[in-house]
Amino acid sequence: MKERIDPNLYNDLEKFGIDVGNWNECYHCGNCTATCPLTEKGSLFPRKEIRFLQLGLKNELATSAEPWLCYYCGDCSKKCPRDANPGELMMSLRRYLTSIYDWTGLAKRIYTSKIFEIATILVISLIVMVLYLNFTFFPSGEGAWTGNDGGVLINKIAPWKRIHFGDWLMAGTLAFFLITNIFNMWLNIIVKDKSVKVPFIAYFTEVFSVVINFFTQKRFNKCDNDNKPYWVIHLFLMLSYVMLFTMIVFFLQWFQTDSVHPVWHPQRLLGYISTIGLFVGIIYFINNRIKKAKENSKYSHYTDWTFLVMLFLTTLTGILLHFFRINGMAQATYITYLIHLMCLVPMLTIEVPFSKWSHLAYRPFAIYFANVKKSALKKQVKL
Ligand code: SF4
Numbered sequence: 001m002k003e004r005i006d007p008n009l010y011n012d013l014e015k016f017g018i019d020v021g022n023w024n025e026c027y028h029c030g031n032c033t034a035t036c037p038l039t040e041k042g043s044l045f046p047r048k049e050i051r052f053l054q055l056g057l058k059n060e061l062a063t064s065a066e067p068w069l070c071y072y073c074g075d076c077s078k079k080c081p082r083d084a085n086p087g088e089l090m091m092s093l094r095r096y097l098t099s100i101y102d103w104t105g106l107a108k109r110i111y112t113s114k115i116f117e118i119a120t121i122l123v124i125s126l127i128v129m130v131l132y133l134n135f136t137f138f139p140s141g142e143g144a145w146t147g148n149d150g151g152v153l154i155n156k157i158a159p160w161k162r163i164h165f166g167d168w169l170m171a172g173t174l175a176f177f178l179i180t181n182i183f184n185m186w187l188n189i190i191v192k193d194k195s196v197k198v199p200f201i202a203y204f205t206e207v208f209s210v211v212i213n214f215f216t217q218k219r220f221n222k223c224d225n226d227n228k229p230y231w232v233i234h235l236f237l238m239l240s241y242v243m244l245f246t247m248i249v250f251f252l253q254w255f256q257t258d259s260v261h262p263v264w265h266p267q268r269l270l271g272y273i274s275t276i277g278l279f280v281g282i283i284y285f286i287n288n289r290i291k292k293a294k295e296n297s298k299y300s301h302y303t304d305w306t307f308l309v310m311l312f313l314t315t316l317t318g319i320l321l322h323f324f325r326i327n328g329m330a331q332a333t334y335i336t337y338l339i340h341l342m343c344l345v346p347m348l349t350i351e352v353p354f355s356k357w358s359h360l361a362y363r364p365f366a367i368y369f370a371n372v373k374k375s376a377l378k379k380q381v382k383l
């Protein structure tokens with residue numbers, strides 16, 4: 001395949017954070033690739049990506065799965081004699097690729113304009129507020145506000161069926177964008193690469209890698225011991241999020257109750273475990289980014305902060321909501337529920353298909369597509 005050199009590639013990538021390291025100073029000693037615990041025969045990143053960037057090979061970058069195979073341990077950046085910061089470069093490429101897969105153009109706008117991202121969050125929050133005030137039964141009498149007419153009746157104010165309808169609408173919309181973006185990823189990584197002919201069967205033999213890598217993030221485990229806590233906390237955070245998301249989207253009737261169950265009740269236990277997972281993860285990652293002691297937390301793109309702040313606010317309002325409800329504080333519960341939704345909905349709408357959180361889906365699928373190609377190549381060599 002003939003490659004076109006794009007002289008504007010650097011300018012395109014600048015706003016995704018690519019200018020953090022001296023990547024143009026790289027003299028291809030190969031230290032980074034030799035150091036990387038995840039690179040292997042056939043995928044010699046991150047040096048290869050730096051070469052693509054230096055040569056302006058936009059198509060090679062856009063069709064590469066390798067930025068997703070990196071888990072950003074930061075070892076390569078520590079060992080680079082030219083301060084090229086290949087670890088952060090791979091991170092920036094993941095942002096760039098997210099915008100390449102996204103056909104709506106929203107990911108690019110979110111990753112390249114702070115104002116656009118904040119304005120989008122505010123607009124979605126306002127829409128949620130308007131919908132909530134129009135489709136729920138905000139209390140009118142004094143008794144309802146104080147809980148004197150029967151306690152905290154969250155299902156009377158915001159019936160679970162109505163909230164559930166909203167959940168399904170949101171989940172369906174997010175799934176539509178995410179799935180179509182993953183389809184674009186497949187087009188880029190597999191279909192556009194004419195050097196490999198993938199037999200249909202390879203998609204089936206490798207399908208488990210999506211599930212395994214999603215639920216275990218086991219490639220992270222290959223990074224050195226310094227990164228083990230990072231892997232464990234990242235995994236705990238992700239599983240907690242999946243558990244809460246599942247309870248809200250599929251079991252809201254069970255999760256949003258007016259009765260206060262005993263502490264050992266599965267509804268409360270699952271809620272507490274997931275909340276602890278989220279909170280510990282958020283505090284750990286915020287602390288890392290503030291201290292900048294670890295290589296993978298030295299540089300933060302503004303979208304890293306938006307994501308952490310939105311997740312923090314969503315978790316905090318969720319905790320307060322629960323506290324107010326079980327303590328019979330009706331007025332505080334109803335207001336906090338509204339604020340909680342005004343944080344949760346924009347956080348999910350922006351982060352899941354268009355920004356930081358999308359890596360939860362893109363990474364396992366990229367590993368899957370890379371494995372599919374590897375298996376096809378092996379067969380091609382044998383023939
Ligand atoms: S270690 Fe640094 S200079 Fe050497 S190939 Fe990697 S990025 Fe380039």
Ligand code: SF4
Pocket residue numbers: 032035036037038039045046069070071072073074075076077086087090
């Ligand atoms: S950050 Fe770690 S996993 Fe990523 S390329 Fe560098 S050494 Fe490899």
